[in-house]
Amino acid sequence: MNAVPTKVGITDLLKGVATMAPDLPSMARHAPGLIFRSGDKKSTIGQIFAKLATDHPDRPFIRWHGESTSYGECNRQVNRYAAVLAERGVGVGDVVGILSKNNPTDLLVILATLKLGAVAGMLNYNQRGNVIDHSMSLLDAKVLIWDPDCKEAFDSMSASARPEHVFDFPALDETAASKSTTDPAVTATLPASTLAFYIFTSGTTGLPKASVMSHNRWLANYSGIGGLAVRLHPSDTMYVALPLYHNNALSVSLGAVLAGGACIALSEQFSASRFWDEIIENRATAFTYIGELCRYLLAQPPKATDRQHSIRVAIGNGMRPEIWDEFEERFGVGRIVEFYGASELNLAFVNVFGVKRTAGFCPLPFKVVEYNADGTAKRDSRGRLTAVPKGEAGLLISEISDRVPVDGYTDSAETEKKVIRDAFKSGDSYFNSGDLVREIGFSHITFVDRLGDTFRWKGENVATTQVESAVDSADGVSGSVAFGVEVAGCDGKAGMVAVTVDGDKPDPKAFADHLYAELPAYAVPLFVRFVGEIEVTSTFKNRKVELRKEAYSDVGDDEVWVLKGRKDGYVPFYDDYPADVAAPPPRRGRVGGAPVG
Template sequence: MPSSDTHGDTKQATAVGLTDLIRGVIKMAPSAPSMIKHAPGLIHRPPEAKRTIGSIFQKHAGAHPDRPFIRFEGRSLTYGEVNRRVNRFAALLSEDGVGKGDVVAILSKNNPTDLMVMLATVKLGAVAGMLNYNQRGKVMAHSVSLLDAKVLIHDPDCVEGFESIPVESRPPHVYDFAELDAAAEGRSEENPAVTATLPASTKAFYIFTSGTTGMPKASVMSHNRWFANLSGIGGLAVRLRHSDTMYVPLPLYHNNALSVSLGSVLASGACIAIGRSFSASKFWDDVILNRATAFCYIGELCRYLLAQPEKPTDRQHAVKVIIGNGMRPEIWDEFSERFGIERIVEFYGASELNLAFVNAFSVKRTAGFCPLPYKIVEYDDHGEPRRDEQGRLTEVAKGGTGLLIAEISERVPLDGYTDAEATEKKVIRDAFTDGDAYFNSGDLVRDQGFAHIAFVDRLGDTFRWKGENVATTEVEAALDSFPAVAQSVAYGVEIEKADGKAGMGAIKIRDGEDLDPKALADHLYGHLPSYAVPLFVRVVEDFEQTSTFKNRKVELREEGYTKAGDDAVYVLAGRDKGFVDYYDDYPADVANAKAPKG
């Protein structure tokens, strides 16, 4: 079985001991009443129950209308104010023909309207299609086509993304924020009657995730699965009080924001503070301005904060608990001590995955535990589960590293993607017994004992960078469409002390053509989200034949940017400078957030 024991992210992710768990349980004691309230929601969530995001939000609004719900740039909106505006939006959408199962496409950067449109949509039993505003061109057009929306609402700050959507692909009703407010003026502020009738099995929103096909897939989040975040992560692990404020610097199209953070807020009727965008230098200033007591993160965000010079605001905030994924084991203690964070609630999950792990017991350097059924199994050289002579899968030994798969059952259903064929490709059938079914996470994890795991790596052609999954086929398509490139191979490479894997492309230049590194960078920025533009480009003489192409790709990944021989290697300096010649300090500059710029 392939091994990843040397992977830097998990070297310090040691086994979880009984003493660690006992300490964690003792610390949880003051929160016991709230945890007992939420525990049933993790174990049993009937799909027919009349319980949705909209119903729990308006319940808080009815009980505590004057309590702050959204805070943005220091200004607060109460539950009552937001609910009234949400209801006006819902009334307008309903007049536009939006009902149960219909889709409202939302293209927006972080702001209160973004969140309120989502709430209005799900109150009607419709589905909020949360478009990634970094997408452009064919990728954006593809995402919009998957939604088949009745209404598109867009933020004026997303003009490039909006203009990427072909006119003929736009739905019949399109509003920018000003048009939306004007059209909703005077509409009913009463809660929509349909909200109380909606079962938990209703689809809530679509979250876009890159797949190995090279084009985004829309994963489905039902209200029922969203409530697993509310109960299991919010109620049992994060444990906010109604007086707390959760600061969200991540895009609202990201599940860490929309499911994990909002779920934690609505578990207790707390406040959500929306950051316009992440800035490492101004992060703590915005946290303090918005009076936050918690925030959500991805690992890269934490590393960027540590790379900043120390300053008084490092400890002048009120944050005591943070929730997210990707916290590197080697920076765990340093981050906690420097910024005075009492609890780091690391979790593991994915938009399409039917379970999650969460560090509810405050154990260090773990992605947490999961009470739902899963297995960690052996895998082959292509990242697929390995079957034995009887056609069955084999679990790794205790403490071992392997492919995580999650059981699919009536108790733990799979929402999957909008594309049924794409969903089926991720399902493993007859894994251990005839008729069983498991979802292939595509992720390598380490068993830490007591139902805890540590994340190790992403298997297959998709790698993770800046909190986003990047499909190598999408990067290759962008590289191949550059006139001077005859052929390309894309892959992820490790950078010491950096989270995830940075993109690298090996390219063969067409005969008679010269490579213009700046023009190549401009081309890639025009065809890819910024996080998907490769940081390294290696110019090769030729590639091996197609029959051994996958093996060559593995070799290129292993050679990375340090063993390229005589091949020219360029590195991304940013939008303004484009690609420049490789220099020895570049990996360190990336790790310290000094490159690329822009």
């Protein structure tokens, strides 16, 4: 097993600088954009894309199944889509809901929205029913654009949740065919403070929240991660199999592509068995990942294509330290650029200097502080926070200032819940990341764990209150407590729920069907424990901690069910089940898909 670094020294930094030497001129161009961020500056994603299209119209921008479309042609189509949206009243600050799997149209609609100064509301196509209705209510979209491949999600949406103007892709293309290919005049006038995206995150409690991302904050990814860390060249192609509603794709990957004037190759969905074949087909030299994706790839039988590709850099987060070297060596990946961030957080760490098995470096102000069991920052007798010594685990908080603002969520009250005021002195403010990290020197950290009730599974945040709401609405259930549990060999935490019933236990298959109908597949609990009672006193949270520690093995005489998948539903726990969960899917490994079966 590879050890997690406990300290970063000057030697580590010098090694990193040596590898950067060829890219130092381009890095120098991007460094000011990270350090000196101004919301008033006329710099947006649409402006950057339009300039690249003007300067390099014949350079490939999108590659799809090996076929390339140039910056110039993509820009013309973006402008046609923008004309359609503008005719429907979309302007600065309006929202366009986008429900799509990865494909070129998806990306071009996003860019069209941004060129108008509107906000791209990135809907998660795993959502169904009241959950996607809730997301639509947060967006308050003027127009909804949807991919026919997302028909199940679209059909589950209430008619009342849809805006006046709705286009599927064929209708959009037909309407756009005769429109102007000229850049919208408003694009050149937009400041960086303009809102760009609503990205859905489950946050810490309840139904999904829409985190807000301005162009200014996206530009920090563009400069800091793309320009300084990933460092793509115009001849490079970034392969993206993560959904575009995922921040790793929308901000990190697209930012790196535009920072280098490179090409983006889209895959409709992640496939462990076809991953390297698709990279070869699309002539990719870089790809983006989350930790679970890497584990799936390592679990595949070795084959010739493991090293018959041209990948020189991979960018992502969640690469487990114990597989880092094995992954690098087996697949011949030249450089792994791990980073740490969150949709709502106002900073990010990135492995600029190539220090292995770390989440990287951040030049922006942050602290690692003592914390309470509920995920809040711990205050001393004077009401102030205390930083932990370097090398010790603590709660990561980031300073909020005019230079480093917080975009937060669409709901200002939800944003305020994450803000820590008067932390070290009167009048200061910090954003609570909700995560445990260790600072290991020279502004580097290693990730430790997530705090609070939310846990991550299959690359998605799962809110326990959302799971509990779905479980509680099932026939025969009188109460539930949801939490995440560790499964050996898996990234993140698998969903488990402790349940009380009124009489007989529910039918296992019907219970599973109900949860699949109410929740995204990745949020359906893998483990169900039937308990006699659930404490609802002021010590309830402590009991939840105990349930999490007991997990699925230390349950006494309680009956435990496990999820076999949509076809079989729940079955009694069996000893090999955790190993089955840790094994990659037999054919296609979908990020955010069904955990088993």
